[in-house]
Amino acid sequence: MAQKVYIKDLAEYVGKEVTLKGWLHNKRSSGKVKFLILRDGSGLLQCIVFKGNVTEEVFDTADKLTQESSFEVTGLVKEEPRAVGGYELDATDVKLIAPSVDYPITPKEHGIEFLIDHRHLWLRSQRQAAILRIRHRTIKAIRDFFDDRGFVLFDPPILTPNACEGTSTLFETEYFDLGPAYLTQSGQLYAEAGAMALGKVYTFGPTFRAEKSKTRRHLTEFWMVEPEVAFNDLDDNMDLAEEFLEYVVQTVIKEKADDLKILERDVTKLENVKHPFPRISYDEGLEILKKNGVDFEWGNDLGGADETIISSQYDRPVMVHRYPAEVKAFYMKRDPKNEKLALAVDVLAPEGYGEIIGGSQREDDLDLLISRIKEHNLPQEFFDWYLDLRRYGSVPHSGFGLGLERTVSWICGLDHLREAIPFPRMIYRNTP
RNA sequence: UCCGCGAUAGCUCAAUGGUAGAGCAUUCGGCUGUUAACCGAAGGGUUGUAAGUUCGAAUCUUACUCGCGGAGCCA
Numbered sequence: 001m002a003q004k005v006y007i008k009d010l011a012e013y014v015g016k017e018v019t020l021k022g023w024l025h026n027k028r029s030s031g032k033v034k035f036l037i038l039r040d041g042s043g044l045l046q047c048i049v050f051k052g053n054v055t056e057e058v059f060d061t062a063d064k065l066t067q068e069s070s071f072e073v074t075g076l077v078k079e080e081p082r083a084v085g086g087y088e089l090d091a092t093d094v095k096l097i098a099p100s101v102d103y104p105i106t107p108k109e110h111g112i113e114f115l116i117d118h119r120h121l122w123l124r125s126q127r128q129a130a131i132l133r134i135r136h137r138t139i140k141a142i143r144d145f146f147d148d149r150g151f152v153l154f155d156p157p158i159l160t161p162n163a164c165e166g167t168s169t170l171f172e173t174e175y176f177d178l179g180p181a182y183l184t185q186s187g188q189l190y191a192e193a194g195a196m197a198l199g200k201v202y203t204f205g206p207t208f209r210a211e212k213s214k215t216r217r218h219l220t221e222f223w224m225v226e227p228e229v230a231f232n233d234l235d236d237n238m239d240l241a242e243e244f245l246e247y248v249v250q251t252v253i254k255e256k257a258d259d260l261k262i263l264e265r266d267v268t269k270l271e272n273v274k275h276p277f278p279r280i281s282y283d284e285g286l287e288i289l290k291k292n293g294v295d296f297e298w299g300n301d302l303g304g305a306d307e308t309i310i311s312s313q314y315d316r317p318v319m320v321h322r323y324p325a326e327v328k329a330f331y332m333k334r335d336p337k338n339e340k341l342a343l344a345v346d347v348l349a350p351e352g353y354g355e356i357i358g359g360s361q362r363e364d365d366l367d368l369l370i371s372r373i374k375e376h377n378l379p380q381e382f383f384d385w386y387l388d389l390r391r392y393g394s395v396p397h398s399g400f401g402l403g404l405e406r407t408v409s410w411i412c413g414l415d416h417l418r419e420a421i422p423f424p425r426m427i428y429r430n431t432p
Numbered sequence: 433u434c435c436g437c438g439a440u441a442g443c444u445c446a447a448u449g450g451u452a453g454a455g456c457a458u459u460c461g462g463c464u465g466u467u468a469a470c471c472g473a474a475g476g477g478u479u480g481u482a483a484g485u486u487c488g489a490a491u492c493u494u495a496c497u498c499g500c501g502g503a504g505c506c507a
Contacts, residue, residue, distance in 0.1 A: 026467090026468075028465095028466045028467070028469050028470090029463085029466080029469085030463055030464060030465065030466055030469080030470085031462070031463040031464060032463080032464045033463095033464045033465065033466080034466095035465075035466050035467080035469085037467090046466085046467085048465080048466095050464065051464075052464085066458090067457085082465075082466085082467080083466095083467085084467075101458095102442075102457080102458070103457085104442070104443075104457090105443085106442085106443060106444090106456055106457045106468090107456075107457085107468045108443070108444060108455075108456045108457080108468065109443085109444055109445095109456090109468090110443060110444065111443080111444070111500090112499095112500075113499060113500070114442095114443065114444090169505090185506095186507090207507080209505085209506070209507085211504090211505055211506070212433075212504095212505085213504085213505065213506070214500095214501085214502080214503090215501085215502065215503080215504095215505095216501080216502090217506085217507085218505085218506070218507085219507090222507065223507095224507060301505090301506090303503085303504085304502095304503085305503095346507095354507090355506075355507065356507065357507075358506080358507060401507060402507070403506090403507030404507085405507080406507055407507090417507095428498090428499075428500095
């Protein structure tokens with residue numbers, strides 16, 4: 001019995017007979033020679049079936065294989081520069097495992113609606129598989145970064161009794177006899193409790209926004225990583241953010257060069273992602289907009305087009321800090337030098353990918369925080385536990401949130417966030 | 433919620449008031465080195481739904497449904 005192997009490991013088996021299992025990616029035929037392209041999840045392999053080299057039954061099996069039929073193939077591994085992946089299998093045996101009848105996704109182009117409807121099958125394509133492998137490596141890089149620096153993974157609840165920031169529309173559900181509960185839009189408030197207990201923590205999980213956003217930069221369900229660090233001020237927070245992004249991007253472009261090549265991503269732009277990142281204030285951002293002919297009123301939040309203009313001035317992510325407090329969340333600390341400003345920072349990715357990080361130094365003064373909750377018309381009773389963090393040994397602290405899909409989308413050079421997650425959830429779609 | 437665009441074969445598209453077509457997929461035949469292989473043949477349609485204009489509507493008008501893109505909101 002030949003050894004069972006995966007396509008990615010074939011280099012070790014040149015000249016040996018092996019058995020592989022997978023699906024038929026594509027098939028070409030020239031009469032008495034069949035070219036079966038096997039896909040096993042780790043790569044593609046061209047398998048040659050010559051009439052005369054195999055039994056009539058095996059040749060017939062190879063002839064009848066249809067796109068995405070599952071099968072097992074045994075043969076001799078050869079180096080072959082003409083074949084995809086550089087190796088080829090001279091088949092001696094082919095066994096059908098299960099047929100595939102009228103596979104919907106043909107080797108020609110398809111529209112996005114059709115592909116999303118068949119997302120469960122679309123995942124089998126080279127491009128989608130490459131994106132998901134990059135997503136996986138990005139997640140691992142994120143976790144490695146924090147784990148290696150003494151952060152503790154801290155899982156916040158997903159069902160919460162109130163709106164975290166009081167602004168976004170949330171998904172609502174009934175929670176037994178306790179009334180409505182909401183799917184979390186951020187684990188941050190809980191992460192602050194974690195930081196007071198463990199010093200440095202990060203949350204990493206799904207978050208939910210019921211906003212009727214209908215753009216290529218929004219999902220209703222997405223993954224976010226949120227570090228929170230006791231005793232970090234805004235500058236420390238920006239130091240952490242740039243070191244973090246540099247590590248993640250550099251690690252992924254090094255480890256996933258093959259998959260980025262499948263996506264035809266120009267990685268030279270990602271190679272620039274090294275600290276220090278430019279740091280500009282909101283006011284300086286407005287100056288840039290003015291120079292580019294944008295008439296922007298002080299006090300508004302930056303829109304997508306504004307972010308693109310600002311980030312296009314630089315060859316790496318840019319950090320924009322000290323926004324007008326009015327457009328930011330209640331828990332952000334004010335700038336002691338200017339009460340109208342919040343000690344907030346957004347990190348804008350290059351190439352028009354926009355805001356991938358939003359963060360701030362948090363308000364640590366009990367009385368100020370209570371007055372902010374009142375100003376925002378939030379129900380104080382829901383924040384009692386949160387205010388306790390200021391009653392019992394309050395310290396300066398800060399953190400930020402990074403959107404995983406936006407980051408993956410940027411690294412991969414995607415034109416829509418929906419390809420960066422296995423099963424995207426969008427305003428008009430919750431299937432498959 | 434607002435603005436714009438779209439819906440024709442299983443899929444991607446063409447046909448701009450006069451017999452609804454091509455490529456891919458499927459089925460059959462040919463080819464011993466193919467690279468989204470190629471060559472030949474066949475089957476495949478209530479043109480999103482409803483109404484209207486017209487001798488005649490995929491095409492023009494109106495409404496509706498669904499989708500796509502963008503704005504706002506944000507990661």
